[in-house]
Amino acid sequence: MKLDIIIPAYNEEKNVSLIHDKIDEALKDIDYNLIYVNDGSTDNTYRELKELYKKDKKVKVVNFSRNFGKEAAIYAGLEKSTGDLCALIDADLEQNPKYLKEMYNILTKDEDTDEVAMINTKRTNNTYAQKKGSRSFYKLINALSDIEFKADASDFRMFTKDVRNAILKLSEKNRFTKGIFSYVGFNVKYIPYEVEKRSHGKSKFNFKSSFKYAIDGIIGYSVKPLKMATILGFIASILSFIYLLYIIIKTLILGIDTPGFATLASLILFMGGIELICIGILGEYLSKTFIETKNRPIYIENKSLGFDEDVL
Ligand code: UDP
């Protein structure tokens, strides 16, 4: 079976040839192609990839016109893939290519498995706060969403072309790969592995981008926050109505009270806060809808290498 290995790379000039050699070593007797996706790198990644392309005919390069993000890079790689099997692996060697062989063996021997996903249960490279944050994220998203999100499952996966075609059918612009994998289903086998140290360069994900990623995941896979806003509105109105009745009855019995400025001020601020939160939630969904309706391409290519012969 022919395997396509998709490698998203953003500013990975020192890693792209290292991972090429490691994969070469690990997959000696397997028929495979490497699809590098250069996600608008600003360093010498493209030049390095060009050298690799000249040296090795297994190498193909999708070159983006600018940085579109890892999710877009994965989509582009899948779109270009023509093999029976596809694998995703990061360029930074945190994910050891030796596992590709393991995944390949499972998929080729066991017909009932459509996908093998590596899970990083130990999260060796993460700080305590990152581990806690990711636990809370999975708890929250599993409580809010109808589909199940497997904790600690990475993008380090291999799957059949049926899975690939299913993923490509989800052509949304806000791509949240973890969600997409959960959404399409199929028979997935999870295998634990240990993440290694990044070989060169530094990670592109920080606290801010991880937080945005988490919000994107929740908005993309659950409408429960909208329902919660409605419920919150109902509760607030019921409580205010009860309070109103209380004031009317009190006035009828005891006459007009001295003005309660503090009560009034705190009520207005409290209700104003709830309203703004609800409008904010609505705005999040609206902004995602706005982006989807513009229907812009997920990525734009510029001087990709090695795909021309496939057109003929
Ligand atoms: N990546 C990408 N586009 C981006 C950010 C990252 O293609 O905008 C690639 C990056 O080159 C690497 C993989 O995605 O191959 C994972 O990125 P990184 O190592 O920064 O993330 P982490 O491992 O820290 O989650």
Ligand code: MG
């Ligand atoms: Mg990494």
